[in-house]
Amino acid sequence: MTEFEMIAKTFQGLEEILAKELIDLGANGVAIGNRMVSFKGDKALMYKANFHLRTAIRILKPFLHFKADSADDVYEICRKVDWERYMDLSDSFAVDSVVYSEDFRHSKFVAYRVKDAIADYFRDKYGKRPNVSVANPDLTFHIHISHDDCSLSLDSSGESLHKRGYRQEAMEAPLNEVLAAGMILMSGWDGKSDFVDPMCGSGTIPIEAALIAKNMAPGLFRSSFAFEKWKDFDRDLFEEIYNDDSQERDFEFTIRGYDKDPKAILTAKRNAKAAGLLDTIQFEQRDFKDFEPVKQRTVIITNPPYGERLVEDNLLGLYEMIGERLKHALIGGEAWIISYHYECFDKIGLKPSAKIPLFNGALPCELRKYEIFDGRYNDFRGGDRRLKKDDLPTRRSSTLRHKARLAEKQEAKEADKPFRNADERKPFRKADDHKPFRKAEGGKSFHKSDGKKPLRKNKSGAKPFRKSEGGAKPFRKTDKKPFRNNRK
Numbered sequence: 001m002t003e004f005e006m007i008a009k010t011f012q013g014l015e016e017i018l019a020k021e022l023i024d025l026g027a028n029g030v031a032i033g034n035r036m037v038s039f040k041g042d043k044a045l046m047y048k049a050n051f052h053l054r055t056a057i058r059i060l061k062p063f064l065h066f067k068a069d070s071a072d073d074v075y076e077i078c079r080k081v082d083w084e085r086y087m088d089l090s091d092s093f094a095v096d097s098v099v100y101s102e103d104f105r106h107s108k109f110v111a112y113r114v115k116d117a118i119a120d121y122f123r124d125k126y127g128k129r130p131n132v133s134v135a136n137p138d139l140t141f142h143i144h145i146s147h148d149d150c151s152l153s154l155d156s157s158g159e160s161l162h163k164r165g166y167r168q169e170a171m172e173a174p175l176n177e178v179l180a181a182g183m184i185l186m187s188g189w190d191g192k193s194d195f196v197d198p199m200c201g202s203g204t205i206p207i208e209a210a211l212i213a214k215n216m217a218p219g220l221f222r223s224s225f226a227f228e229k230w231k232d233f234d235r236d237l238f239e240e241i242y243n244d245d246s247q248e249r250d251f252e253f254t255i256r257g258y259d260k261d262p263k264a265i266l267t268a269k270r271n272a273k274a275a276g277l278l279d280t281i282q283f284e285q286r287d288f289k290d291f292e293p294v295k296q297r298t299v300i301i302t303n304p305p306y307g308e309r310l311v312e313d314n315l316l317g318l319y320e321m322i323g324e325r326l327k328h329a330l331i332g333g334e335a336w337i338i339s340y341h342y343e344c345f346d347k348i349g350l351k352p353s354a355k356i357p358l359f360n361g362a363l364p365c366e367l368r369k370y371e372i373f374d375g376r377y378n379d380f381r382g383g384d385r386r387l388k389k390d391d392l393p394t395r396r397s398s399t400l401r402h403k404a405r406l407a408e409k410q411e412a413k414e415a416d417k418p419f420r421n422a423d424e425r426k427p428f429r430k431a432d433d434h435k436p437f438r439k440a441e442g443g444k445s446f447h448k449s450d451g452k453k454p455l456r457k458n459k460s461g462a463k464p465f466r467k468s469e470g471g472a473k474p475f476r477k478t479d480k481k482p483f484r485n486n487r488k
């Protein structure tokens with residue numbers, strides 16, 4: 001099959017882990033950009049990317065690169081595109097735009113001009129124009145402009161890929177599924193030990209952990225992908241990818257999700273049931289202060305509350321308790337905690353061995369790793385086992401926000417050279433010489449340095465999906481119809 005260029009979009013901070021996922025999936029020419037990874041592959045890879053990637057939010061297929069320095073130029077060039085290669089008059093469409101350019105002040109205006117060009121193309125030919133649909137278009141085009149470099153792409157995903165399809169309900173502030181999966185993959189947890197999220201809310205982290213542990217595709221529960229409406233959709237090919245469960249594996253350890261709020265536990269159970277994972281995850285209403293010492297090696301990944309009001313919500317007291325429990329109940333294990341305020345991290349009172357900047361939505365956060373050693377406490381700072389003031393600079397949250405704003409400004413300036421120069425970009429390291437992604441402060445890597453590849457190793461334990469759980473049945477194989485209905 002012919003290879004073509006693709007772009008996987010993601011959140012800031014997840015680019016390297018996404019690049020690794022792509023390499024594992026068989027992508028060529030993988031190159032990291034800003035909140036995106038470009039790569040090459042054939043149609044099968046495009047379907048697989050949508051179906052298997054845990055840290056991508058959408059997959060774009062660029063089909064035209066050109067230079068323009070005004071919205072009118074963009075219109076003139078788009079007017080000459082043979083739009084019928086991609087859509088019919090009866091299809092509805094939408095146009096998204098991302099613009100980093102002084103020449104194009106209003107990204108929406110560029111999108112309007114592309115829409116005009118598509119509408120005029122059809123009107124000239126048939127006397128009618130296709131419908132624009134914002135909510136549920138058959139096709140979505142993207143125009144990306146960096147200075148005068150313009151790229152037109154087709155969106156192969158449709159709804160953001162974080163919408164896995166298992167979420168029935170959400171509690172307040174659920175973690176984005178892509179971010180949750182990214183945190184787990186960054187930790188290197190590969191299902192070879194116990195796993196706990198002691199403040200699991202609607203269960204996103206334990207559910208993503210279970211999908212990773214069993215190597216189940218995150219796209220299993222989606223009702224559709226945008227490429228299913230494309231003119232060249234190869235139903236047999238996608239059906240083959242969709243029904244291939246040969247890489248799934250058994251999971252022999254325990255995943256637990258706790259929350260002190262009984263409603264959260266009910267919601268988490270509903271979501272896990274919809275993912276067919278109710279038997280894989282043990283959910284229980286429990287306050288973290290009652291977290292009992294683990295009996296075997298356990299990895300904790302969690303996002304505790306981190307609202308704006310440090311004092312009123314007694315957030316500092318909560319983080320102090322978290323530190324105390326980790327120290328006494330997680331001996332020999334490790335904890336990964338995402339939070340927003342430095343003051344909260346300081347209250348944990350343990351020395352982090354890694355600090356990774358990540359965005360949770362618009363909030364500039366950090367994911368910190370804590371390794372809890374057996375008894376010797378060398379890594380707990382100071383006589384009272386609390387962090388000494390000069391070990392880590394005591395920065396204020398406002399500093400963190402300020403840094404993030406500066407980074408965003410810088411980013412906008414750099415105008416992330418998007419699609420066309422993918423080949424010129426620094427190629428991503430090959431999977432086999434894969435090194436820890438980023439150095440933590442203090443020179444320690446946050447990623448395990450044994451270079452272990454977490455996924456797709458355990459072929460032997462592959463088990464048909466449908467046998468797994470008592471939860472809602474996924475589409476695959478359980479239905480009479482082996483495959484979901486596609487368009488129209």
Ligand SMILES: C[S@@+](CC[C@H](N)C(=O)[O-])C[C@H]1O[C@@H](n2cnc3c(N)ncnc32)[C@H](O)[C@@H]1O
Nearest residue numbers: 174175199200201202204259260261287288305
């Ligand atoms: C930010 S939310 C977690 C969201 C979750 N990751 C999700 O995707 O839905 C924080 C959760 O911590 C829980 N929580 C707060 N204090 C707790 C405690 N002491 N013990 C256990 N859970 C607690 C809250 O009930 C809330 O559900």
